[in-house]
Amino acid sequence: MNALFFGSLILLFAASALQMIGSVFKKEKLSKIAWIVFLTAFAALSVFIVIRGFSAKRVPLANQFEFATAFAWGICLMLAVLRLRYKADWISAVAIPAAFIVLSYAALQPKEITDLMPALKSSWFVFHIGSAVFSYSAFIIAGCVGLRYILASKKENADELKLHRMDYMSYRMIAFGFLMLTITILTGALWAEQAWSSFWTWDPKEVWALITWIIYAVYLHLRLRSKKSGIKMAWFALIAVPVVLFTFAGVNTLIPGLHSYG
Amino acid sequence: MRFGIILLLLIAAVSVVGSLIPQGNEPAYYAKIYGSGHPWILLLGLDNVFKGWVFIALTVLLSLNLTLCSVVRIRKTVSEGKDLLENVSRLPDAGSATPEEIGKIKQHLKSKRCREKQFDCGTVYYKNLLGRYGTFVTHLAILLTVVFGALALSLPIVTDQTCYPGNSITMKDGTEIYVDSFSIEDEEGNLNYNSFVQLTLSDGRQSEIQQIRVNYPLSFRGYKVYQQTYGTAGSVEVVNARTGGQDVFILEESAFLSTDGMNGIFYRDLYPGFVKDGNGNYTLITSTSGSYPDPVYDIAIMSEGEQTDVLAFPGDEITLGDFKYVFNDPVEYPGLRIKHTPNLVNVLLLISFVLLTAGLYMTFFTVPSLVKVSGTGYAVAGPKPEADRIEIEMILKNGETNL
């Protein structure tokens, strides 16, 4: 089973390298190969997650390794949807490396299958953590699109329509991520009340989810206000990514609290 | 909206501080960690940020600001709703298009399942008009969440209690919680601490006897009983050989079992298990996460002024004078949390949550489309015209759209 995981990791690395070279040197063929390698990595990772779920006899989202793996998978899924459905080929050069980095973080975590601790045995588990996976992935993709916007806008005679599409896509990803993060926070509150008796305990993980939520609420308002969009919002989407990553990994490792399940 | 954004950023900033400085500890804790800076932490209330006046004031201001914004916006949205389609039909063309392009735009709008209405100045294609109320619903739900959330956090009366199986806890209002049985592990030996409890209100109304475990509290008429923690206590039966009298002592902390204050058994502690080496020496295991696999009593026999330290195991008996001390299997007991809240608050909070999710869904996933198409061009209207604008631009540029 580990072979599948490390296979996906290596394939994602290869796809990242090929895609970057393909993009920098404008080699269409390399980009095409990178895409195929990426799809293979995505498929392998999907199979790995399914097998892990069957072996553990539960949804494989119970610890930092499983969550990070699902997070990387979520980024891959969204990248695949954006390319296949919206023909956003330009996103691969940043999104594939992003998925690789998140999966590398997963690779550093303890990988053994552990029993669920009693507090995690709840029907809220899937909704709370599943929505977090989609929310974080969407925010990362929004940051990737933001980065592509910044790079593309630097070019002389940049294609205005393409920039406009990128800006809109970044906004849509944030809108989706915001809805998912709201669901994460609300289901978390309902779950906390079932498990610990209080909807909200100001645990650091809760607080950082709230901070992330507020940051993206500010993004949404700034974008609506006087129709600010374009380069400033692209920078915002990019700079907000470390906040998401801190909420995801930093809080668990740097600040102790109820969510430190390991 | 600018003031609202500033408030949001301030709330985020205060929250960062609240997450980095451990909250709700004793002053001595801050003195130890922050040294000479600790008086500032206490003075500024940084030890309890989320209950401090700064955070509360910011939240109240945000709620007022949100109320004001929402009232202004909803009036505008409602008034714009009157004759909306006709007004859109009167918009001047924002872009021109050839008849062939206009055909493609119409085709595209139809494929998006827009409805159409003819006016003198052109045809208006529209859909998802209810989506115009999405942000109002979102903001209203946020307000309700803040209000009912604050109530749900401040109103409950919470009590933590331990109770041995077969005994009851009586609350101040006369409510009684009876613990029928308790176990730390299930039949397969997995950690799954659970109790069977029954709640009786002071007026005599009674719940069924129900199993509770983490995530599955008993809920009855505004009361919730949570399976919170568990513990294991020693159990020693003392029999008076002369009178035949007997008593069982449940021991959670050190105790001296003696009638004369001189002779008897001094109970120090109970350990979950032990390892015995080849020389017969015992090493005690000091902690475990489930049931005690091999419980050991750490005791001292006090007899005629002499103290003998020994280990006793369940089933062991020690006789001292007229008294026999029998060491039983330890007693496993639950730590319960009992919470009393007006049920209505929880229901209203739940409704706010559903409304918030629905509001955001409406805002982002039922975005209104309002496009006027005339014989010579088109105009896009509505609160969020971006998507339609880009799609039409793509049609005009590439002949297709894949936004």
Ligand code: HEM
């Ligand atoms: C926790 C606080 C808040 C959250 C989570 C929130 C959320 C939202 C969301 C999700 C949108 C829709 C954004 C979009 O469609 O892209 C929105 C729009 C808006 N918000 Fe807020 N909001 C908050 C506070 C405020 C406050 C305090 C104000 C006013 C001062 C405000 C004023 C507005 C306005 C004017 C719009 C645009 C409305 C429209 O286009 O119909 N919001 N808000």
